[in-house]
Amino acid sequence: MSLIHNRCEFSDRQVVRIQETPDVVPDGQTPHTVSMCAYDELVDVSKPGDRVEITGIFRSTPVRVNPRQRSLKSLYKTFVDILHIKRTNAKRLGVDLSTRDASEQAAGPGAQAVGVGGEEDNEDVDVQSGFGGDATHSVLHEVKEQQTLSIAKAGIITTLNARASILTAANPTGSRYNVNLPITKNIDLPPTLISRFDLVYLVLDKIDEANDRRLACHLVSLYLEDKPDTSGKDILPIETLTAYISYARNRISPVLTKEAGDALAARYIELRKVGEDPRSAEGRITATTRQLESMIRLSEAHARMRFADEVVVDDVEEAARLIRKAAKSSATDPRTGLVDLDLINTGQLxxxxxxxxxxxxxxxxxxxxxxxxxxxxxxxxxxxxxxxxxxxxxxxxxxxxxx
Known part of the structure; x- marks a missing residue:
């Protein structure tokens, strides 16, 4: 039997692998994946990172390890023929501002394990994993700004969605924060990366008798507790919190109202006016368009926490308060006590x-x-x-x- 090309009909075919969403994965288990085949008009309907609902036919194909073996001893490869694809949970502003359930954690060296660096030594190549450095930081610029990740490697050129919130903690380079230096010099991160975070807070170890006493009493109480089961009775159960966040993220999509839009513009103008200096034509930078976009995302997140369908003025006020507190914490000039965002954007006051x-x-x-x-x-x-x-x-x- 031979193939006659001019008498054949060809159709598009795409192999897709889907994975369980984090909110349905049991604790301590890895998500399951299934291979699927899409044909004709269903090709390229979805992209990596999309949440989809798929209707298809579950099939199995025998794959014999040895041609001489019988069919009963052969292996079966399972896949799904896709009949329909429905995209769900579209995110506004290209970002999902909520906590992921059962998220995967990795340390710094492990997170950079995909980066490989080579060095020639005596005609041998020394391959080092995690050799990222500044190149690794440059990848995060696109992730934080456009919420996408462009890949051009091994003949694959594509763009992946990066719809996830990023929570970062950093220690000072000298083991102790120096208030006389900008934040970019204390944590050794480029200003272009720090400025892309919506909120930046400083958690400093200040000498305060009231706070020190409260912390010491809390630590001592952990050892003096007679009934460990009652130590967390006032804390919201983790199951309730997980279900709350999952429902708000998947079911609530608040819409920005006209009153909230006017309030956003007014608060942005107020933040800009704080840096005006009548003695100078330049003035201090106290807000940029990134702060405005952050205010929009935080306002929608606050409305989503209330299970509200609309973003109101109260949500905008809370978002503006968070941004002001964060700027006062991390972008304050130690000499004048005034907010100067160039301390984060450029590393200079x-x-x-x-x-x-x-x-x-x-x-x-x-x-x-x-x-x-x-x-x-x-x-x-x-x-x-x-x-x-x-x-x-x-x-x-x-x-x-x-x-």
Whole structure:
């Protein structure tokens, strides 16, 4: 029997693997996967990461390990022929702002295990797993900004959805947080990545007698408890909390009302006005469009927590309060006590940028006056200079002349 191409009819076929959703996976078990085959117009209907409801026919095909073996000893490969695909649970703004149930956890080195780096040593290649570094951080920029992940590897070029909330905890580089340094220098993460988080809080170990006493009493009570079963009687059961979050995420899709939209615009303008400085034309940056998008997502999440179908003004007020508290915690100038988001966006404060501009102007003026005597530029400021340079490295500002 031979195949005659001009007398055959060809149809599209796609192999799809589906996996159980986290909210139905029992604790301590891994999600089950099933292979499915889509034909003709059902090809490319769904994308990786979509929640779908599939109707199909469950089939099994014998796969013999040895052609001489009988059919009773052969293996059977099961799959599903898809008849219908229905996409469900579409998310607004491309993000799901809720906690995933039975989510998978991984440490830093394990999360970077997919990255492989090679190094040639004596004609041998030393392969190191988790060799990500800055390249790994750059991948997170797209995940946090567009909620997508682009892959171009092994001949596969595709874009995956990254509809998940990211909760990150970081320790300071020097084992203790230095309040005189910006947050980007304390936790050794690039400003472009930190600025993409909706809320950034600092949890500092401050000496407070009331808090220290409350913490000590709580830790001691864990050892003095006669009945361990009653220690968590006032806490919401984990089963109830899991069902609550799952229902709110899957069943509630709040819609933004006109009053809430006006309130969002008003709160964004108020946040922008906080950074106005009548003495300067530049001013401090206290809010950007990222804060506005964060406010929208937080407002919808707050309405979803209330099982509400509409986002009201109270949801916007709560979202604005969270953003103000987060900015006050992580983006406050230690010298002035004012909020400056450039501390997160660029790693520099307003007065540092102003000082850099003044010194650059002084350097340009000094070079114009010296002409060819550039050797005397090692003393950047003279008696008539108005820019303080004692605590600033001259070389750093000399490099800005190349711009």
């Amino acid at each position: 307003y007065h540092q940028r102003k000082l850099a501009g003044d010194l650059r102007r002084e350097l340009l003026q000094l070079l114009d006056e010296m002409g060819s005597g550039f050797g005397r530029a090692t003393s950047p400021s003279g008696p008539s200079s108005t820019a303080p340079t004692k605590a600033v490295r001259y070389v750093d500002f000399a490099k800005t002349l190349n711009d």
